[in-house]
Amino acid sequence: MSFLWTSEDLVAAMGGRPLGPMPEGISGISIDSRSLEPGDAFFAIKGEAMDGHDFATAAIKAGAGVLVVAEGKLPSLGRLTAPMIVVQDVLAALEKLGLAARARSNAKIIAVTGSAGKTTTKEALRHVLSAVGKVHASAQSFNNHWGVPLTLARMPVDCDYAVFEIGMNHPDEIRPLAKMVRPHVAIVTLIAAAHLGFFRNLDEIARAKAEIFEGLEPDGAVLLNRDDPRWKLLDKMARAAGVEHIYGFGENARATFKLLECALHADHSIITAKIGGQEITTRVGAPGRHMV
Template sequence: MTAQATSPLWTAQDASAAMNAPLTGLSDWDAHGVSIDTRTLEAGDIFFALIGEGNDGHDYVAQALEKGAACAVVSKPVEGLEADAPLIEVADTLQALEKLGIAARARSKARICAVTGSVGKTGTKEGLLHILSRQGRTHASVASYNNHIGVPLTLARMPADTEYGIFEIGMNHANEISPLVKMVRPEAAIITTVEAVHIENFSSVEDIADAKAEIFDGLQSGGVAILNQDNSHFERLKARALACGAGQIIAFGTQDMAEARVTRMSLKPDASYVTATICGHDMTYKLGVPGEHIVMNSLAMLACVHVLGADLALAGFALGEMTPPEGRGRRIEINLARGSFLIIDESYNANPTSMRAVMQALGNTPPGSRGRRIAVVGDMLELGDHAAAAHAGLSAPIVENSIDLVFACGPLMKNLWDALPANTRGAYADTSAELAPRVVKEIASGDVVMIKGSLGSRMARVLEALKALGPEAQPKKNNNEELV
């Protein structure tokens, strides 16, 4: 391994003490990262051999060490290793990862925030990372690493000198958030919003609110709960936060009483312009990710920035430079032989709440000359008994947002297809693979095409087919960004 300029993430001694397990083999290593997957492992990582359904990390220990892992954490003998292979032998590798995460938290002086909610967790986490990394050493979850593995992994990866830590915490069932947030021990906890997402695992939306409110179980005593006052579950969440010992509630949204409130907003196709009051500070900022829902998330981000003691004015500038993450609103302009069309790539995921938010964003995007607003939508999964009505119910936002043409795929989207006004019906197919060529045939210069569906609906196939129609246009320089 090459020498690293920075101090190690974990020395062998510290890692062994954290996991309360002895070192075997070579024991003079330093680690600079933590990995659970040899495909992404880097030299110098500690490799945890986790045992999953149908996959056992112990089968990859030799490969991990060949790739330069500093050591491997194992719970059973692995054959074919060198006699002095650097190992830490534990009873349970996931528990060992949790212990390392807890030790990382214990040694840290970072100001820490946890983010949960039915939608907007990753966007809010990424926004905070973008803002705070300009102001201090910031550590955050990768992608949506928000579950019983992702959270301890993110903790274990947190450098000792981190100043700001941002943790996404998710759940599909009750009692999942509570143990995770107790490891994270945030001083600020954000609940973006509560909606009927993963409703098939719950008997009511109130039960979902209660499961989200588990985030307060790990809130530091006197910590701050940042809650969406426009959401109908606000009072329920607030009561729960106070009962858990929160010292302050910061409400965000559009209402006059909200401590973090928007007073004006101008929603443009590629950005929003916002005037807001954040805990007594008036500010005006540009938001580089369009959509009213992102404006709401930005209020939560700024409230959090304030709580963590970072600078609001710098945060305002940073928001202007934000761009949508891949699959979550990224805009791609494709050149055709004549003219071009615009893709709004929302292929990463979908539920009724985000689908409506994005249809509104499509409505705010004017097509080019003779172009149309086109929605290409695939099934929204995990909706249980609500599925048929939730899909059919999308015909209203389609009409409200002047969407000209709808292409739909999947058995659930048949409900929408049947509910659509006839003049908005583009085509319906069983799968995204069958739908893609139908969309391709229809696209013309000036069109704006929004693609969205649950990950399982594989809407990325439509995205790839459309991207193959021509080269990507170079993003236009936006004069708002540059001073002369």
């Protein structure tokens, strides 16, 4: 049987302390006892509203192969029958595991941010790339301080491509996540008023989204919406971060990847685009201009 992580590597990556007889390895990683699959490692993360340690027994009943728990919570857990890995902080341990997953991977990594369209873009990339290799991608919209390390930690060592969403509500949230993911390609879908409750204007939102450039791998590439009014600001910030390969997409005459024609139908669209100097006509299987 092939494992996502052997127990030996799991313990080493997190610097944890094993308690009880460890399984040979684990098949997946879960932070929710309701969706946990038998053989998964259950990470008892403490959130704002709930504490995963309160669901340790439920995780065992669901078939957890091992529990990752905080040292300070051990007395309150009582006598549990499952093997455990004890750490100082469960979220920090998940982050360490995510970093280890990134370090062992040879996959091409794509990170997507923006005020809208992140999940749609991520799923489109998952669909297209699956035709040419094994793809790992964020589940649902797991794009925050626990969703990104969770997605990294779940990344199989043999995947060819991985696609991550990176989101934010405040400044300085994207930067550490981007540096954790270290993408080869960073995409900014668009800048809009989705976060104006936490920012004074759209320029501030653009600057926060531009933090993704700081995690880009050397010689990496950035894709920007050439139709976005904040194109110039994003382009400037990418260059300031040392990015040399910057490409634009959209209908703008100067876009690197340019949409020329778009015929909308009830259940699909037919588009013509200029890519790499060639005009390509193709069918987009999802309806609506927002899918183009």
